[in-house]
Structures are given as C-alpha cells and as structure tokens.
Amino acid sequence: FDTAVGIATEAIDRLHTTAESHMRTLVVEVMGRHSGWIALHAGVAGGANVILIPERPFDIDQVCAWVRHRFEFHYAPIVVTAEGAVPKEGQMILKDRSLDEYGHVRLSGIGDWLAREISQRTGTDARTTVLGHVQRGGTPSAFDRWLATRFGLHAVDAVKDGAFGTMVALSGTRIVRVPLPGAEAKTRTVDPALYDEFGVFFG
Structure with a gap:
C-alpha cells in the first residue's frame, strides 16, 4: 500500500507540471477496486483538487463546478479517481464487462468517462492518465x-x-x-468522516 501510494503521489506531482503548461484538467485513475484508500492518500499527498472514491458516489455537476473554480484562478486542476468510483446515478463505468481469473469485474474506464464529461460540460480540455499496474511494481518503499x-x-x-x-x-x-475465516469477508472501506476532512481542499 505504501509503495503504491508513493508511486501514485509522484505521478500526480509530475502531472501538475503538464496540467499547468497546457492549462487542461488531468484526470488520474488509480487502483483500489471498491476501496478509495490509494486515491485518498495519494490525492491528498499530491495536492489534487478533486478526489473521487467508491465509498462516496459523486455528483458530476459538482466535479465540473470544482474544475471551473480552479480555472477561474488560472490554475489547472487535477482530479484523482479510484477505478471503482461511481457517479450518483449508480452506473459503474467500465471498459467492458469481462471477468478476471477470480471472477471479479475488470474495473477501469471511469477516468476516460470523467475526462469526456468534464470537457463537454466545461468547454475546457481534459485528459486521462490511468496508472494501472504501474502502481504494483517497482522498488518497494x-x-x-x-x-x-x-x-x-x-x-x-x-x-x-x-x-x-x-x-x-x-x-x-x-x-x-x-x-482466517472472516478475515477476507469484508472490504475495508474509507470512513466517510475521514473523506470529509479533506473536502475543504476540493475546488
């Protein structure tokens, strides 16, 4: 976990420079399946302007309002999203419906969907970076x-x-x-109160 957060944070740090030089929104999709721990930790550490996690369905209109607000200050926003984040409508955004070797739905696609929606709704350019398996390799912390x-x-x-x-x-x-019986039964999710602590940084 610590290594994955470090890699994601470094990527966000690097993307700030690109976002500023082109004045566009950059959406960073990180791993985590149905838990937002990596997105929350890396997003806060990397100074993201919006962090979206599976535990809190998001309002796309609110996301776009935060993006517009950042552009008002001539600042290019960074949106960090967990791969399992979903809009309030509740529809999971997936590239496909195929299953992995464990029978789990392959999560990915929310970043591309967000970038398209942000571009269409705000009239500004938005691009996606999907970190994917880059987070799982390399030198451990x-x-x-x-x-x-x-x-x-x-x-x-x-x-x-x-x-x-x-x-x-x-x-x-x-x-x-x-x-062991029961240790794997429940996904450890982000406490909503912890997520709310960082809401002051959004937008």
Missing part, C-alpha cells in the same frame, strides 16, 4: 520492506506455535494474528 520483514518473522512464529488458520496483520504498530 522502506516502510513496505520493513513491514514485509516483520510479517515474515511473525508468520514463522505462528507456524512454530501451530497457529494454523490465522494470518499475521498490522494493528497500529503491533503485528497480531487474525483468524
């Missing part, structure tokens, strides 16, 4: 290396103790054992 090392140490201890049917997880700064 120091935090992720440190965390992987701790997970490995504690996993070996769990085997030694015969604690089968559990997984190791980070809780605060502690590594804990979590029962």
Whole structure:
C-alpha cells in the first residue's frame, strides 16, 4: 500500500507540471477496486483538487463546478479517481464487462468517462492518465520492506506455535494474528468522516 501510494503521489506531482503548461484538467485513475484508500492518500499527498472514491458516489455537476473554480484562478486542476468510483446515478463505468481469473469485474474506464464529461460540460480540455499496474511494481518503499520483514518473522512464529488458520496483520504498530475465516469477508472501506476532512481542499 505504501509503495503504491508513493508511486501514485509522484505521478500526480509530475502531472501538475503538464496540467499547468497546457492549462487542461488531468484526470488520474488509480487502483483500489471498491476501496478509495490509494486515491485518498495519494490525492491528498499530491495536492489534487478533486478526489473521487467508491465509498462516496459523486455528483458530476459538482466535479465540473470544482474544475471551473480552479480555472477561474488560472490554475489547472487535477482530479484523482479510484477505478471503482461511481457517479450518483449508480452506473459503474467500465471498459467492458469481462471477468478476471477470480471472477471479479475488470474495473477501469471511469477516468476516460470523467475526462469526456468534464470537457463537454466545461468547454475546457481534459485528459486521462490511468496508472494501472504501474502502481504494483517497482522498488518497494522502506516502510513496505520493513513491514514485509516483520510479517515474515511473525508468520514463522505462528507456524512454530501451530497457529494454523490465522494470518499475521498490522494493528497500529503491533503485528497480531487474525483468524482466517472472516478475515477476507469484508472490504475495508474509507470512513466517510475521514473523506470529509479533506473536502475543504476540493475546488
């Protein structure tokens, strides 16, 4: 997670320069499926003007109003969207309806749709950058290396103790054992109150 956020943040930082030089909106689509954690963290860290997450269906008219507001100050906006973000109408924006090897719908396409809508509704140019699998590769951050090392140490201890049917997880700064049945049952989503904290930066 930390590595993916770092890569996405660096991409947003670079895109600010391009957006300013061409005075256009740049929509950055990041991974995360049905959780907006990467979009929220990278969007805030990268100084995005709009952040869209799956947990909060968005109003396209409001998004365009934020974009127009930024242009009033001669500032090119950056819109960061999670791949699973949806408009308030509730229709998922997908390139296709095919499934991956795990039976999940392939998410992607919201960035292209947003760029088209922003261009049509505001009369300004908008382009999309889809980070996709670029976020999943490369050199891990120091935090992720440190965390992987701790997970490995504690996993070996769990085997030694015969604690089968559990997984190791980070809780605060502690590594804990979590029962496997149920650990994967619920998607950990962004708390709406946390998302609302950053609303002051939108537009």
